[in-house]
Amino acid sequence: MKKVLIPFFALLLVFGCLEAKTPVRKAVEARHGMVVSAEGLASRVGRDILKQGGNAVDAAVATGFALAVTFPQAGNIGGGGYMVIRMANGTTTSIDYREKAPGKASRDMYLDSTGRFISERSEQGYLSIGVPGSVAGLLDALSKYGTMKREQVLAPAIALAERGFPVGASLARVLNEKIDELNCFGGTKRAFTKKGKPYKKGETFVQKDLAETLKRISAHGKQGFYEGKTARLIVKEMKLGGGLIALDDLKNYSAIERPPVTGTYRGYSIVSMGPSSSGGIILLELLNMLELYDVAGSGFGTPQNISLMAEAMKLAYADRAEFLGDPEFYPVPISTLISKEYAAERSKLIDTMKATPASAIAHGTIPTAEGTHTTHYSVVDKWGNAVSTTTTINSWFGSGVVVSGAGFFLNNEMDDFSAKPGTPNQFGLIGGTANAIQPNKRMLSAMTPTIVLKDKKPVLVVGSPGGSTIITTVLQVILNVIDHRMNVQDAVDALRVHDQWYPDSLYYEHASLSAGVVDQLKKRGYAPAERPGHQGEVEAIAVDGTKKLLYGAADPRGHGVAAGY
Numbered sequence: 001m002k003k004v005l006i007p008f009f010a011l012l013l014v015f016g017c018l019e020a021k022t023p024v025r026k027a028v029e030a031r032h033g034m035v036v037s038a039e040g041l042a043s044r045v046g047r048d049i050l051k052q053g054g055n056a057v058d059a060a061v062a063t064g065f066a067l068a069v070t071f072p073q074a075g076n077i078g079g080g081g082y083m084v085i086r087m088a089n090g091t092t093t094s095i096d097y098r099e100k101a102p103g104k105a106s107r108d109m110y111l112d113s114t115g116r117f118i119s120e121r122s123e124q125g126y127l128s129i130g131v132p133g134s135v136a137g138l139l140d141a142l143s144k145y146g147t148m149k150r151e152q153v154l155a156p157a158i159a160l161a162e163r164g165f166p167v168g169a170s171l172a173r174v175l176n177e178k179i180d181e182l183n184c185f186g187g188t189k190r191a192f193t194k195k196g197k198p199y200k201k202g203e204t205f206v207q208k209d210l211a212e213t214l215k216r217i218s219a220h221g222k223q224g225f226y227e228g229k230t231a232r233l234i235v236k237e238m239k240l241g242g243g244l245i246a247l248d249d250l251k252n253y254s255a256i257e258r259p260p261v262t263g264t265y266r267g268y269s270i271v272s273m274g275p276s277s278s279g280g281i282i283l284l285e286l287l288n289m290l291e292l293y294d295v296a297g298s299g300f301g302t303p304q305n306i307s308l309m310a311e312a313m314k315l316a317y318a319d320r321a322e323f324l325g326d327p328e329f330y331p332v333p334i335s336t337l338i339s340k341e342y343a344a345e346r347s348k349l350i351d352t353m354k355a356t357p358a359s360a361i362a363h364g365t366i367p368t369a370e371g372t373h374t375t376h377y378s379v380v381d382k383w384g385n386a387v388s389t390t391t392t393i394n395s396w397f398g399s400g401v402v403v404s405g406a407g408f409f410l411n412n413e414m415d416d417f418s419a420k421p422g423t424p425n426q427f428g429l430i431g432g433t434a435n436a437i438q439p440n441k442r443m444l445s446a447m448t449p450t451i452v453l454k455d456k457k458p459v460l461v462v463g464s465p466g467g468s469t470i471i472t473t474v475l476q477v478i479l480n481v482i483d484h485r486m487n488v489q490d491a492v493d494a495l496r497v498h499d500q501w502y503p504d505s506l507y508y509e510h511a512s513l514s515a516g517v518v519d520q521l522k523k524r525g526y527a528p529a530e531r532p533g534h535q536g537e538v539e540a541i542a543v544d545g546t547k548k549l550l551y552g553a554a555d556p557r558g559h560g561v562a563a564g565y
């Protein structure tokens with residue numbers, strides 16, 4: 001099989017890049033309900049479910065299954081994700097449907113006999129695949145917090161797969177460019193070409209096998225995926241390429257409902273995703289540190305503002321590498337990491353006038369007493385229920401492996417484990433024991449689906465793809481709204497920066513910083529590095545309780561659509 005990994009930033013280059021400084025469009029306004037996702041047909045599926053009387057969870061689940069059809073580069077049933085839910089009655093919860101390592105996985109499975117990390121094995125093909133969680137997560141959310149029947153929320157996705165939909169420009173481009181690389185034992189070509197010929201823009205894309213898989217899920221629920229024909233097809237596909245997923249891995253998979261991590265920032269409440277994602281914890285640690293500084297007074301996009309964020313980011317990502325992993329396998333010190341006291345201590349290391357080299361930063365000290373290509377969509381309904389979901393198959397088109405006869409891509413999420421301590425994964429992230437590979441363990445994620453509340457009511461629903469940059473992307477949208485007083489569309493459009501400790505670089509989006517600002521950052525000791533493309537692709541909703549209006553903001557860096565009514 002050829003190399004299937006599509007480097008994230010290279011794809012961003014393919015899609016073109018945005019001068020993020022210039023806001024290009026206004027948020028979509030609606031009174032009753034809003035769905036913002038990376039693809040228009042899927043956003044409209046969710047919006048129609050809201051119109052039919054469904055709540056935000058019904059709409060989110062319908063959107064999720066629709067994205068698996070219309071946005072196969074990242075929407076999925078072969079991957080996993082996280083959902084943060086705030087019900088209008090005050091219930092706040094989260095569902096962890098992250099993939100798991102197969103039972104036959106082992107710590108050194110990506111090392112050769114000399115101990116060298118073979119990244120191709122964790123990034124592409126059969127060995128890179130984790131046990132998928134999306135179907136369990138979406139269906140658990142529906143049965144616990146939705147109001148509609150499974151058949152009703154799956155019907156639009158089935159229709160889109162069975163009857164087809166017109167291929168958009170970006171899907172046509174990506175599929176045609178990548179189809180040969182993505183082809184594993186013929187399954188991909190069968191599912192993603194028109195009788196062997198690439199789809200052209202505007203042609204109808206029918207996915208019969210996927211429609212049948214979705215029908216089995218509709219009829220039998222989780223068993224329609226994790227047992228029976230779909231499970232057998234997955235295991236058969238594994239045997240073609242030496243994959244590890246067995247029938248028992250599928251049968252034993254379950255999504256986990258967990259309390260989300262929560263904190264405060266300048267009078268707002270932040271509700272975000274806890275482990276097995278690092279997203280919520282690192283977001284809260286960053287916000288707690290930044291709350292101690294005059295972020296608004298530093299001015300958006302100034303050297304002072306950027307270096308303040310960068311110094312905080314390095315400290316938080318050093319903690320991520322040391323302390324974050326699947327909480328079922330590693331005692332993540334959650335309460336310390338999200339405490340104001342810890343942030344106060346940690347922020348003493350921040351000197352905004354002088355960049356601290358990554359090598360001079362280590363993780364913080366935790367008191368021993370304490371034990372214990374991605375896509376985002378946001379939904380708010382007329383009752384004030386809110387759902388923030390990020391889901392992924394990791395790289396665009398995941399492992400590149402399509403389950404023959406079942407019509408969907410499998411993830412390459414195993415690369416999110418720390419395969420060898422200190423050796424970076426495809427996002428340059430490093431880690432150690434906390435995130436080492438173990439059978440049945442969830443690999444660490446950066447996904448950060450988040451809901452911001454004011455006076456107990458949602459005011460912002462936000463999340464993004466972007467690998468390691470997801471957390472800093474969500475952070476900056478929140479700072480833009482709360483500190484820089486931007487409206488939600490400007491907050492999403494605005495330029496972003498990113499520093500993840502290692503590699504020791506301060507990244508900024510293509511053409512987004514002036515030469516003067518770059519010069520001043522260099523004088524402070526940074527090595528600013530221009531990203532060839534952009535950072536993240538946010539889909540956000542702001543709620544104005546006074547005007548009783550919802551504002552849907554899709555990120556102009558992608559092709560997302562806000563659909564409200």
Ligand code: DON
Nearest residue numbers: 373374445446447465466467
């Ligand atoms: O869970 C994570 O952190 C990564 N697998 C997310 C990958 C991602 O965002 C790729 N991008 N667009």
